[in-house]
Amino acid sequence: MKYSSYVRMTPSRVVLNEKMLTFEDSGKNLLLEIYRKAVGDWPKFFKMDPLSKVGFVSTELLLSTESPRVKDCEDRAVILFNRSGSLADDRIYEGTIRSREEFYPSPAVFVYTLPNILTGEIAIRNKYYGETSFSVLEKFDASVMLRTLEAAFVDPMTRSAVFGWVECGSEEEFDVCLFLVHREGEGMKELDEKEFERIWKI
Amino acid sequence: MKRAVKISDNVISPLGTSTVENLDAILRGESALRVHSGSEKDIPEDFCASLIDEESLSGEYLNAGIPLEEYTPFERRLILSISKALSGTGIDPSSRRVLFVISSTKANVELLHSENPSGKEYPGYSAVKVASFFGNGNAPLTVSNACISGLSAQITAVRELECGHFDTAIVAGADIQSRFIISGFQSFKALSPNPCRPFDSSRDGLNPGEAAATVIYTWKEPQEGEWYAERGAVRNDANHISGPSRTGEGSYRALKAVMDDPEELAMVNVHGTATVYNDEMESIALSRAGLSAVPVNGYKGYYGHTMGAAGIMETALSMASLDKGVIVGMKGYSECGVSCALNISNENRPASGKAFIKLLSGFGGCNAAMLFRKKGGAL
Amino acid sequence: MEDLKQELKEKIIAALKLADMTPSDIDNEAPLFGDGLGLDSIDALELMLLLEKNYGIRLQNPAEGKKVFVNIDTMAAYVAENRTR
Numbered sequence: 154m155k156y157s158s159y160v161r162m163t164p165s166r167v168v169l170n171e172k173m174l175t176f177e178d179s180g181k182n183l184l185l186e187i188y189r190k191a192v193g194d195w196p197k198f199f200k201m202d203p204l205s206k207v208g209f210v211s212t213e214l215l216l217s218t219e220s221p222r223v224k225d226c227e228d229r230a231v232i233l234f235n236r237s238g239s240l241a242d243d244r245i246y247e248g249t250i251r252s253r254e255e256f257y258p259s260p261a262v263f264v265y266t267l268p269n270i271l272t273g274e275i276a277i278r279n280k281y282y283g284e285t286s287f288s289v290l291e292k293f294d295a296s297v298m299l300r301t302l303e304a305a306f307v308d309p310m311t312r313s314a315v316f317g318w319v320e321c322g323s324e325e326e327f328d329v330c331l332f333l334v335h336r337e338g339e340g341m342k343e344l345d346e347k348e349f350e351r352i353w354k355i
Numbered sequence: 356m357k358r359a360v361k362i363s364d365n366v367i368s369p370l371g372t373s374t375v376e377n378l379d380a381i382l383r384g385e386s387a388l389r390v391h392s393g394s395e396k397d398i399p400e401d402f403c404a405s406l407i408d409e410e411s412l413s414g415e416y417l418n419a420g421i422p423l424e425e426y427t428p429f430e431r432r433l434i435l436s437i438s439k440a441l442s443g444t445g446i447d448p449s450s451r452r453v454l455f456v457i458s459s460t461k462a463n464v465e466l467l468h469s470e471n472p473s474g475k476e477y478p479g480y481s482a483v484k485v486a487s488f489f490g491n492g493n494a495p496l497t498v499s500n501a502c503i504s505g506l507s508a509q510i511t512a513v514r515e516l517e518c519g520h521f522d523t524a525i526v527a528g529a530d531i532q533s534r535f536i537i538s539g540f541q542s543f544k545a546l547s548p549n550p551c552r553p554f555d556s557s558r559d560g561l562n563p564g565e566a567a568a569t570v571i572y573t574w575k576e577p578q579e580g581e582w583y584a585e586r587g588a589v590r591n592d593a594n595h596i597s598g599p600s601r602t603g604e605g606s607y608r609a610l611k612a613v614m615d616d617p618e619e620l621a622m623v624n625v626h627g628t629a630t631v632y633n634d635e636m637e638s639i640a641l642s643r644a645g646l647s648a649v650p651v652n653g654y655k656g657y658y659g660h661t662m663g664a665a666g667i668m669e670t671a672l673s674m675a676s677l678d679k680g681v682i683v684g685m686k687g688y689s690e691c692g693v694s695c696a697l698n699i700s701n702e703n704r705p706a707s708g709k710a711f712i713k714l715l716s717g718f719g720g721c722n723a724a725m726l727f728r729k730k731g732g733a734l
Numbered sequence: 735m736e737d738l739k740q741e742l743k744e745k746i747i748a749a750l751k752l753a754d755m756t757p758s759d760i761d762n763e764a765p766l767f768g769d770g771l772g773l774d775s776i777d778a779l780e781l782m783l784l785l786e787k788n789y790g791i792r793l794q795n796p797a798e799g800k801k802v803f804v805n806i807d808t809m810a811a812y813v814a815e816n817r818t819r
Contacts, residue, residue: 174520187654196752196753199752199753200749200750200751201673210626215369222701226503227590227608231591236477236479237477238462238475238477238478238497238499239499240467240476243461243464243467243476243535243622244467244679246539247468247533247535248468250398250534250535250538250574251468252409253397256398256399256538257539257783257786257787258539258541258542258775258783259542259780259783260542260543260779260780260783261749261750261751261776261777261779261780262575263540263542263543264536264543264596264718264776265538265638266461266539267460267463267499267500267501267719269499269500269501269717269718269719269721270501270596270718270719271719272500272591272719272721273718273719273720273721276553276591276592276593277593277594277595277596277720280593280662281591281593282590282591282592282593282604282605282608283590283591284588284589284590285500285589285591285592285720285721286498286500286507286589287498287499287500288496288497288498288499288511289477289478289479289482289496289497289498289499290479290494290496290497291477291480291494291495292479294494297494300515300518301515302378303357303518303520303656304515304518304711305511305512305514305515307514307517307518307773308514308588308589308612310612313705330557430807542779543779543781543785544779544795544796558783595775596776597775597776598775
């Protein structure tokens with residue numbers, strides 16, 4: 154598998170293609186700062202749950218390197234993994250139904266209690282009609298993710314993918330390692346287990 | 356030519372603990388849907404659902420050697436369904452050449468209601484426990500793609516076999532209808548207070564359902580009479596995170612990606628949740644894909660929406676019914692309530708053809724279709 | 735009534751997370767859905783929750799909501815007439 158870009162993001166650090174990006178804030182405010190500086194025109198961001206916010210801004214950074222930015226296509230997939238699924242939002246939703254007295258289940262919170270809503274948000278933003286998929290693993294495992302990615306490319310329609318790990322415990326705790334991968338990519342770097350691990354450790 | 360051949364399957368629901376028991380029950384027209392008092396789940400509104408009585412499975416758990424105290428109901432049901440599917444197949448589930456793929460939308464989420472879920476709320480934790488029960492050491496995948504999970508799990512599994520990563524894939528799905536899920540769907544005004552009426556003009560929402568289901572695939576040359584997965588596809592509407600596309604975009608594209616000749620299809624087994632927008636969307640997608648004349652059926656009128664189990668149990672029931680040469684009637688349907696007319700009947704009818712498509716769609720704008728074929732002549 | 739309209743605007747901005755908006759950005763007669771604030775089906779459900787939580791008004795279904803959530807004027811009139819708290 155080849156890749157053209159990667160983004161590595163934690164609450165205190167953002168690396169895009171070997172370049173450390175400088176932001177003033179961290180955690181929740183880092184997400185907001187990235188949105189303001191790198192996106193700005195997608196107010197749905199404010200409605201998103203923690204996982205979607207984290208995955209959305211990091212994908213925006215990843216795709217900002219693509220020129221021209223590919224939109225409105227069926228041959229790009231979104232294949233993501235993490236450990237917590239949508240637990241960050243599940244806990245928020247549980248808070249809206251915790252007691253019988255204060256029982257006000259929120260539809261806007263409930264809708265995000267599925268991790269694949271993030272893959273949908275990315276598809277909507279970019280008009281990607283291709284495959285979207287979210288899988289949960291017990292822990293970060295580059296080899297399993299790459300194996301599953303290879304399997305995803307069995308679909309002959311799929312030629313590239315936003316791929317990787319988007320772990321999110323809350324807006325203050327997240328760990329992202331995403332790639333823009335391609336079935337064929339002349340002059341592009343090979344994404345193997347070793348390379349995935351190297352970038353994960355950045 | 357080698358294919359992902361279906362070796363075995365199992366369905367556990369309130370109507371039975373094997374695929375055959377379930378098929379016989381729905382062929383008789385039985386439904387597992389009942390009206391329940393909200394107080395059963397500590398929620399204000401009553402609801403109509405298909406719920407498994409956990410007590411009724413205790414004998415089965417004992418027989419399968421599942422220690423109750425070590426597993427949550429979600430995990431137990433998965434293990435029981437897998438055990439039953441494995442029985443008599445000769446497959447060694449502990450082999451390094453066997454992959455476990457779990458399909459669930461909410462796994463053990465109900466544990467969040469307790470003070471200290473102690474890590475059991477993580478879906479990957481449950482998947483490892485289930486695989487470990489069978490002595491399997493490969494990292495299991497938990498596919499979490501909302502309502503299409505049961506198909507995307509099968510699609511992933513079949514591709515892993517095609518790539519030669521494994522010889523056998525055990526795909527199992529389950530969900531527990533907790534206070535969490537039911538209150539959420541109520542907040543979405545997506546539930547019908549009565550047994551649901553898929554594709555009917557009076558449909559007014561879905562019913563939550565509980566089931567556990569398993570399907571096992573092995574990469575081999577299909578023998579006469581064996582079912583195999585031809586291919587599957589997942590496509591996104593790229594339109595809205597909860598509302599189905601008004602043009603059926605993703606479902607239409609998924610159908611186009613898996614379809615060969617509509618003439619060979621015995622039926623399309625749809626999602627048919629009985630929400631106003633889902634069924635309308637499916638009718639548009641099927642019509643756009645040129646499938647208006649192909650018999651269409653669905654099982655939500657018998658079981659409600661069993662979430663992570665749905666795609667797997669509906670695949671297993673479709674194979675079993677077509678083996679009998681029957682298309683199960685769409686319970687709850689009486690008058691067409693979608694804008695594109697389809698070939699639907701609420702009565703069991705004879706099937707002809709040696710293939711079918713299973714269709715699902717879900718939140719996140721995702722849609723999945725899978726084409727299954729039976730080796731040999733007519734059904 | 736003007737106070738109620740102001741209160742509704744503040745609550746809508748908070749509940750629907752309309753960041754970067756202030757009550758003065760919302761016109762009393764401007765449509766809430768469609769071209770106006772660009773709200774969607776989830777927002778409509780969230781507005782129903784807002785009425786229940788703050789004013790003890792339970793709308794049965796989104797269709798009923800459509801008539802109430804035309805604009806701030808219609809919403810305020812409905813709340814004033816039907817509130818139980």
